[in-house]
Amino acid sequence: MPRDLPRDTVTGANNYCSNLSRKSIRDRRFTQYTQEGNRHVYQTMKLNEDTGRSLPIENFYQFDCDQRLTNCFFQSAALLSPKILLVPYDPHHVPTYHQWMEDTALRDATASEGLSLEEEYNMQRGWRLDPDKLTFISVIPPAIENEADKASIIAGSDDAAGRMIGDVNLFFQEDDDDEDEESDEGIEDGDDSSAPSMDPEGHRKIAGEVEVMIARSEYRGRGLGKATLLLFLAYVLRNREEVVAGLCKDGETATLSTLKVKINRNNHQSIGLFENVGFRKKTPGTTNYFGEYEMCVEMPLEQFRVHIDGLLEEYGMGNWRELQYERSLPNGH
Numbered sequence: 601m602p603r604d605l606p607r608d609t610v611t612g613a614n615n616y617c618s619n620l621s622r623k624s625i626r627d628r629r630f631t632q633y634t635q636e637g638n639r640h641v642y643q644t645m646k647l648n649e650d651t652g653r654s655l656p657i658e659n660f661y662q663f664d665c666d667q668r669l670t671n672c673f674f675q676s677a678a679l680l681s682p683k684i685l686l687v688p689y690d691p692h693h694v695p696t697y698h699q700w701m702e703d704t705a706l707r708d709a710t711a712s713e714g715l716s717l718e719e720e721y722n723m724q725r726g727w728r729l730d731p732d733k734l735t736f737i738s739v740i741p742p743a744i745e746n747e748a749d750k751a752s753i754i755a756g757s758d759d760a761a762g763r764m765i766g767d768v769n770l771f772f773q774e775d776d777d778d779e780d781e782e783s784d785e786g787i788e789d790g791d792d793s794s795a796p797s798m799d800p801e802g803h804r805k806i807a808g809e810v811e812v813m814i815a816r817s818e819y820r821g822r823g824l825g826k827a828t829l830l831l832f833l834a835y836v837l838r839n840r841e842e843v844v845a846g847l848c849k850d851g852e853t854a855t856l857s858t859l860k861v862k863i864n865r866n867n868h869q870s871i872g873l874f875e876n877v878g879f880r881k882k883t884p885g886t887t888n889y890f891g892e893y894e895m896c897v898e899m900p901l902e903q904f905r906v907h908i909d910g911l912l913e914e915y916g917m918g919n920w921r922e923l924q925y926e927r928s929l930p931n932g933h
């Protein structure tokens with residue numbers, strides 16, 4: 601399976617593909633942009649593996665980069681719990697992140713490509729800007745004498761390189777589980793687009809694919825992967841409309857309708873972790889072309905939110921808080 605994007609199928613002189621959505625390549629989907637100054641035109645594409653043609657899933661969205669960095673609700677959110685701190689992925693994290701990803705075993709476990717440092721900086725910018733992605737860096741929390749006195753998280757200090765241990769992220773895509781065959785047929789028949797899936801209330805259905813990584817091996821097996829995942833899921837489930845709002849055009853509403861994860865069949869630790877928090881194998885005993893199990897949340901997400909809140913309490917993290925992430929430079933750039 602190609603690990604690179606099919607750039608030659610993309611039309612237009614100044615288009616570029618986001619090589620951030622590694623998993624989306626495997627899902628035959630990727631995002632495409634046209635950059636006009638500070639304005640990005642964003643479009644979700646679907647790749648037909650037989651013909652190599654990529655076709656738009658639906659109409660494009662436009663956004664202003666600076667506005668998105670400033671206004672988007674989660675750009676300045678830090679999530680503080682006694683076990684783990686989650687902060688937005690900022691440029692000062694990139695050298696450490698890049699160093700982690702030099703490890704081939706880690707790249708294999710996370711289905712990632714090796715990138716140059718410059719590519720990693722582009723990747724970081726994409727993870728902050730793209731409406732179909734949400735990511736946090738996982739950090740050992742600073743020692744706090746009096747919880748109530750801690751009003752904000754200071755970028756570069758509370759999350760200095762030595763405290764960084766991993767990341768957690770979501771990649772959003774159309775929730776078209778029931779329509780995969782139909783869409784593929786549509787593409788083969790020459791139909792140039794497929795309509796988004798809607799729920800009965802008229803909201804676009806968006807699926808979120810989770811990925812978590814504790815990059816520093818000396819921190820694995822200490823409950824920090826679970827702490828990271830629980831805290832992230834609690835935040836996402838509490839903000840189900842907001843996290844997908846960037847994918848809506850004017851007048852549209854969207855809802856996070858399902859959560860899933862794809863894990864290599866040999867990654868027992870990760871499978872155990874996701875089972876532990878409530879994900880289930882979709883088709884036990886069967887893996888996809890890439891040897892991965894797809895695991896999903898079978899209960900309605902509102903019920904799952906209550907379940908995750910309960911696990912956080914049990915894990916001594918029920919008192920987690922969302923704090924302002926204070927940067928000395930605007931947007932960390």
Ligand SMILES: CC(C)(COP(=O)(O)OP(=O)(O)OC[C@H]1O[C@@H](n2cnc3c(N)ncnc32)[C@H](O)[C@@H]1OP(=O)(O)O)[C@@H](O)C(=O)NCCC(=O)NCCS
Pocket residue numbers: 706709710811812813814815819820821822823824825826827861862863867868869870871872873874876
């Ligand atoms: C997978 C990973 C995130 C797990 O994080 P971790 O901090 O090592 O795991 P934790 O200590 O938090 O363990 C959490 C749960 O995972 C499960 N688990 C851990 N090790 C396990 C193993 N060897 N077999 C089965 N389940 C296991 C347990 O249910 C455990 O919960 P418990 O301690 O309450 O029993 C981490 O090992 C990692 O980043 N590995 C490399 C990258 C990767 O594989 N990412 C996943 C891609 S989807």
